[in-house]
Amino acid sequence: MSHEPQQQNPDQHTPVGTPSGIATAPAPRGEDVIHNIGYRGYDGPRLGRGYARRSLFAQSLRGAYGLGRSAKSKVLPMILFAVVCLPAAIVVAVTVATSAKELPLGNSSYVLQLQPVIGIFIAAVAPQAVSLDLRYKTVPLYFSRPIERVDYVLAKYAALSAALFVFVASPVVILYAGALLAKLDFADQTRDLAQGIVFCALFAVVHAGIGLAIAAVTPRRGFGVAAIIAVLTIPYMLITALQAIAGEQDSPGAVGWLGLASPGTLMDGVQAKFLGGESGFPGGEVLTNAQAPFYLLLVAALLAGTYALLLRRYRKAGL
Template identity: 65%
Template sequence: MSTQTPGAAAPETARIHNIGYRHYDGARLGRAYARRSLFAQSVRGAYGLGRSAKSKVLPMILFAVMCVPAAIMVAVAIATKANKLPLEYTNYAIVTQGVIGIFLAAQAPQSVSRDLRFKSIPLYFSRPIERIDYVVAKFGAMASALFVLTAVPLLILYVGALLGKMDFATQTKGVAQGLVSVALLALLYGGLGLVMAALTPRRGFGVAAVIATLIISFGAVSTVQAIAWETGSTGVVKWLGLFSPATLIDGVQTAFLGASSNFPGRAGPDAGVGVVYLLVVLALIAGSYGVLMRRYRKVGL
């Protein structure tokens, strides 16, 4: 019980400390700067940049796995004085889509699941950044990371083809078609991967969902297509391609980008059916964006 009388001076142990707090008088950069920063940080994070050395191992190995075959093809083509590359630009991503799927399965959960698990989303939205800024930055970053992964091997092929004195016009047209194809692939895969990863804060569940959506679906559709072709149901082969992201891209580039189809018997869609493929791809990209916006309307509260 205190024995200090009213009006008496405070004991000497009482202090008022000046901690030197000052108001921030610098420039306030606003939402656009925050969105760009989140985008850049997410792209860097997809390749482990700015993170621990362990985080860099898998994405860098996968990036090398994507690029090394292209370099080998170029070396063989130059050494044998071939007049064309052994693989079309538009087919490179389809052939290596397993590597692309593993990259996405590893990095999409890293991009969004950690924020959900540690409940840091409200901290983002306490700054001058809104739900649409977060979704656009994450979607754009994942698509950009995938585009780098798939476009760099095409550029290696292109540079090697020019060094091998292959026809400039043919190679330029081919690489342009390939870049359009992988840009569409990056948007489709990036959107689907983020949706799967954003459904759960558990990274392991996100990885499994992405693998099931991309890799397992491709295997299942390819198997059913092969069975349909062997049993004489050739007309259904092109429609079965609508049920897997990889075969969707295959169908679009076959119909509109002059690519050779990887469907059984090369029975890819013509331009008429290709319109359906393109509409489905665009609907999935837009739908992924819509699902992400709806998801972060809840978790951002």
């Protein structure tokens, strides 16, 4: 008996992976279905720009001291805070132990003499506040919310000013508490405290603007740190040396004019002339009536100028 092979129909297709001779029907086309997975529009309160600005301020202020960040981020700010407060505690202890009639160091003088430590704090905090946003390109995320560039600048400026104010005003409060413990005159110490707090606020706002304006130029944090330290320390040391030379050459008028050339000596002249502090200029030189308006004008120019530079910087940032 002979068996002839069965011829397959060419129109019949055997799918791969199926037994020979078993045809599979194509799967029926399903109907399109829209699935409701529970998303719905937000119908809660719209908090707006004010809430976003306050949140950015609080976040930046906390970040200045490493709060809400890793333990490593808290080390340097807390060490610097301890360094700036420790001498005040020592002054208080000496005053109480010796029953001195007055503090050996005034409030404003204390802040001015610790400018190197304050400069390091500004150099550490200002780039952290703005440079990292530029480096990691998170600025557009801020501006995608109901917040304008002016809100961003105001929040960062206010946060760094507040952080710096806490940094420089804390030892002033310690000195005041020590003066009361030493039973010094309450009225005099309270007046000195008020003058010291005003000076700390002015000092903080001016230096915060300078630090932010420098830090916002570059997204590189290291470059910002180096630039801030250079701007705050080199001119101060140079002008202080030139003032000492002018004082030795009996040129007291030049001492005041030279003080306009660095932020530290600028603040020294202002506090001695307008806030009753002790002058750190050679020979205790105080500004003349002709020099004083220029100091006030320069302070106003620094505040307005650094704010304007920050606004201009963030017109194109992140776009």
